[in-house]
Amino acid sequence: MTRVRIENLVRSYGAHAVLKDISLDIADGEFLVLLGPSGCGKSTLLSAIAGLDQVQAGRILFDDRDVTRLEPSAREIGMVFQSYALYPTMTARANMAFALRVVGASRAEQEERVRWAADLLQIGHLLDRKPGQLSGGQRQRVAIGRSLVRKARLFLFDEPLSNLDAKLRTEMRNEIKALHERLGVTFVFVTHDQIEAMTLATRIAVMDAGVIQQVDTPDEIYRRPATRFVADFVGAPAMSFLEGELVAPDRVRIGENTVAVPDYAWRSAPRTGSVVFGVRPERVSVAPVPGTATVAARLRGIEPHGADTLVWAELSGQRLSARLTPEAAAGLPQSLHLDFEIEGVSLFDPDSGARL
Amino acid sequence: MAITPQATARFVLVPTILLTVVGYYGSILWTIGLSFTPSRILPVSRWAGLDMYERLLSTERWQVAYTNLFVFGGLYIGFCLAAGLLLAIALDQGVKGRSVYQTIFLYPIALSFIVTGLAWRWLLNPTTGLQDYVRSLGFESFSLDLLSSPERAIFTLVIAGVWHSAGLVMVILFAGLQSVDQEIWRAGRVDGIPRHRMYRHVVLPMLWPMVVTCLVLLGMNVVRSYDLVVALTGGGPGFSTDVPAKFIVDHYFERQSVGLASAAATLLLLTVVVLFALVGLLRRRGEAA
Numbered sequence: 001m002t003r004v005r006i007e008n009l010v011r012s013y014g015a016h017a018v019l020k021d022i023s024l025d026i027a028d029g030e031f032l033v034l035l036g037p038s039g040c041g042k043s044t045l046l047s048a049i050a051g052l053d054q055v056q057a058g059r060i061l062f063d064d065r066d067v068t069r070l071e072p073s074a075r076e077i078g079m080v081f082q083s084y085a086l087y088p089t090m091t092a093r094a095n096m097a098f099a100l101r102v103v104g105a106s107r108a109e110q111e112e113r114v115r116w117a118a119d120l121l122q123i124g125h126l127l128d129r130k131p132g133q134l135s136g137g138q139r140q141r142v143a144i145g146r147s148l149v150r151k152a153r154l155f156l157f158d159e160p161l162s163n164l165d166a167k168l169r170t171e172m173r174n175e176i177k178a179l180h181e182r183l184g185v186t187f188v189f190v191t192h193d194q195i196e197a198m199t200l201a202t203r204i205a206v207m208d209a210g211v212i213q214q215v216d217t218p219d220e221i222y223r224r225p226a227t228r229f230v231a232d233f234v235g236a237p238a239m240s241f242l243e244g245e246l247v248a249p250d251r252v253r254i255g256e257n258t259v260a261v262p263d264y265a266w267r268s269a270p271r272t273g274s275v276v277f278g279v280r281p282e283r284v285s286v287a288p289v290p291g292t293a294t295v296a297a298r299l300r301g302i303e304p305h306g307a308d309t310l311v312w313a314e315l316s317g318q319r320l321s322a323r324l325t326p327e328a329a330a331g332l333p334q335s336l337h338l339d340f341e342i343e344g345v346s347l348f349d350p351d352s353g354a355r356l
Numbered sequence: 357m358a359i360t361p362q363a364t365a366r367f368v369l370v371p372t373i374l375l376t377v378v379g380y381y382g383s384i385l386w387t388i389g390l391s392f393t394p395s396r397i398l399p400v401s402r403w404a405g406l407d408m409y410e411r412l413l414s415t416e417r418w419q420v421a422y423t424n425l426f427v428f429g430g431l432y433i434g435f436c437l438a439a440g441l442l443l444a445i446a447l448d449q450g451v452k453g454r455s456v457y458q459t460i461f462l463y464p465i466a467l468s469f470i471v472t473g474l475a476w477r478w479l480l481n482p483t484t485g486l487q488d489y490v491r492s493l494g495f496e497s498f499s500l501d502l503l504s505s506p507e508r509a510i511f512t513l514v515i516a517g518v519w520h521s522a523g524l525v526m527v528i529l530f531a532g533l534q535s536v537d538q539e540i541w542r543a544g545r546v547d548g549i550p551r552h553r554m555y556r557h558v559v560l561p562m563l564w565p566m567v568v569t570c571l572v573l574l575g576m577n578v579v580r581s582y583d584l585v586v587a588l589t590g591g592g593p594g595f596s597t598d599v600p601a602k603f604i605v606d607h608y609f610e611r612q613s614v615g616l617a618s619a620a621a622t623l624l625l626l627t628v629v630v631l632f633a634l635v636g637l638l639r640r641r642g643e644a645a
Contacts, residue, residue: 073548089561
C-alpha cells in the first residue's frame, strides 16, 4: 500500500533537461499511466521512482518516507522491463526465486512464493524452462512473476507490452489490469500507446518535453484536453485543428464561416481574438441540407477503416476530418454541410497552447 | 554450353582446394605414415610397426616435454582467463581512461612470441635484468633466478605467456560484458542482487560462449608453443622446459630421427583432437544451458 509523492524533480544530462521540475501525486492503489511520445522523459521519471536513475533536485516520497537517496532494492518495488530483462541462463523458477535466494530465504519459502506467483499468472508449467525456450508473452509473464515474488508495495512497468504482437498485447493488457484489481497495490505504467493508457489507467499523466501536461482520468483527458499537445496526442483518428478568431463569446469565425459555440465550458472568461478550434472527428457530422448551425466545406477524400469511414474535408482552406458510418459516408456530394457537436470541441490559445 | 558464375567460382577455387588437400591433409597423412617407419635422416618406407612409439614413450625428454604441455598449458590458460576476466570486469566497472588501459593490456599481443621471449629473457636474466636492478637499489640479498632452475624455469614460460595473451582474453570478455543488456543490470538492482553475485550467477554464465572461444585461441597457442620456448629458455636448463613442438622440430631437423619425430607429431595431433573434442562438448553444454 503506497502513496507516491513526487516533488519538483529535476534530471538533466549535461545541458539537456529530461525532467523539468516534475511534481506528481499518486494515490494508494492507483493505476497511473505515464503517457507521451518517445523522448518525453516518461521512462526517466519511472527510473527515478525506481531509484535506478539519480535525480539532481527534488524529492520522492513513498507514504511520507523520503526515498530519494535509497537504492532500488530498499524501496520495496517490483519492476517489469521492456526487454523483460530475464536472467538468460536461469530457468523461470530460478529467475523468480533469485532475489529471495540472495537474501537467504529458506527453500520452502522460495518455493511457496514462486508457486503463488506462478499460479496467479498461470505459468506453473513453464517454471523449468529457460527464457530462450519461452515465447514473448510467456517471458513477459515470467518477468511479471519475478517482480511479484518479492513483496513489493509498488509496481513499475516500463513499456512492457511494446515487444509483443497486437493480439498478445490486448491479452496481456487485460491480464495486467486484472492483476492490479486482484493485488490492489499501486501501479505505475509507462507507455507511448494511448489505447493502453486509456484502457488501463485510473489516471493518465501526459508528458511532453520533460513536463507533465495534464494528469486526469482517461475520460477527462479525452474530452477536455488541457493543452493542444494533449488533444493532438490522445485520440485516433486525431483531433482536427483549425485556426480561427473568437468574434463573440459564442462565435468562432473560421475563414468566411462562423461556427457557433453556445454552450462551451470556458476555463476562463472568453476574450475575443485568435483561437485554435479543435474538434474530434467523431463529433463532426454531415447535414443533408444547410442549417443555421452548419458550415460549408468541400469534400477532399475518403478513407474507409472498416467499422467507420474517415471523411476529409476542406473548410476555408484548412483540412479537417469527420468520422462517419460507412453508410453516411457513401455517395457524399462535393460540397458538404458540416455540423459540430459542442461536446467534441476544444478551444486553445494559439500561443501558449492552453485550453481556453 | 554456357559457363555459369557458380562454375567459374568453383574453377577459381581449385588451386586453393588442391593446395589444402595435398599440402595440408596430405602432409598429415604422410607424417602419420612415417611414424610407422624406422626413418632416420631421410624417409624410408620400411614398416616398423609401433617401434617408434615404444621408443618415444620411453624417452625421458619426451616424457618431460609432454608433461610440460599440460603444466604450461593448464597454468597459462588458467592465469590468462583469470587475469583477462578481472581486467575486463575492471574496465566494465567504468574505470577512467578505459581506452588507455585497453591499449596497454592489448599491446603485448602485437608482439610475436619471439620478441616476448627475448624481452623476458633479458628481464629475468640474473646479471642484467630485474635481479641486478633491485640489487643496485640496495637490496643485496634479492634473488630472482627462475631461469637457471630446472624446476622453476617452466614458470617463466607461464609468466611471459600470460603477459602476452591476457590482453586478448580481456578484450574478448570485455566485448561480451558490454553486450549484456543494461536492463538486466537494472533488474538485478531492483531485485537487490549484489554486483559480485550478478557477475557470478548471471553475467558469467551469459559469457560462456566467449570463454570457450578464449579457450580455443589459448589452446592453439599452447599446442604450437615453440618460438616462446626457443627465445626464452631454449628448452633448458637441460630439457626441463621442452615442449612437444620443440621436441618434434629438433628431432626432424637436427637429430635426424624422422620416424621418432613423426610419432611424436602424431601423438600431439591425437592429443589436440581429443582436447578439441572436449571443447566441442563444453560448447554444446553451454548452448543447452
